Amino acid sequence: MANILVVEDQQDLNQIITRFLKNEGFEVINSYTAKGALSKLNEADLIILDIMLPDMEGYEVLKEASKKGIPTIILTSKSEEFDKLKGFELGAEDYITKPFSMLELIARVKVVLRRSKNFEESIKLLDGKVEIFPKRFKVIVDGEDVNLTHKEFELLLFLAKNKDLVKSRDEILEKVWGFDFIGETRTVDVHIKQLREKLKDYKFLIKTVWGVGYKLSEDKE
Secondary structure, three states: OOEEEEEOOOHHHHHHHHHHHHHOOOEEEEEOOHHHHHOOHHHOOEEEEEOOOOOOOOHHHHHHHHHHOOOEEEEEOOOOHHHHHHHHHOOOOEEEEOOOOHHHHHHHHHHHHHHOOOOOOOEEEOOOOEEEEOOOOEEEEOOEEOOOOHHHHHHHHHHHHOOOOOEEHHHHHHHHHOOOOOOOOHHHHHHHHHHHHHHHHHHHHEEEEOOOEEEEOOOOO
């Protein structure tokens, strides 16, 4: 699920927005100042940004977010047309005027994320310690990229999409290597071994089911 950076200096409002976002399954990063927000931009998939902040105007955060391609929803008490135009000119995706409905805010967040080219739903395992990005063929373990071959990635992705389900070697060959693959089930075993080595401390994720095949499970047993 997406990481939402909430930049709002009113602590009560910041926490209310946070609660609603978390109820929808989003991860939330909080900031109460522009400088704090600038230091957390790289963690965000989307920003909810108040313009009136204690240290500097939120427009400065908006400018930097736009450079990085991070979609931003402006949240402010300023309702003049000039302020809205300025926000859109600087790259804002949407503009919500206080007071507002939390349900409307959530709906707008979902719309903006669907429009965002940079956002991609990932598969998170072990509370995010292992994260798989299907469209980018990318795997992150403990915050660091893992260098997988194309087939290692497809194998991990197939098992992750079928978490806790046992898959036979023949089925893995068919789904990952394809119907026309000329080879033997030993190919699967070799790739499983290599994949486990690259997962390091989390090699236990891929379990052997003797006489059947393999499954991916977050249980350590």
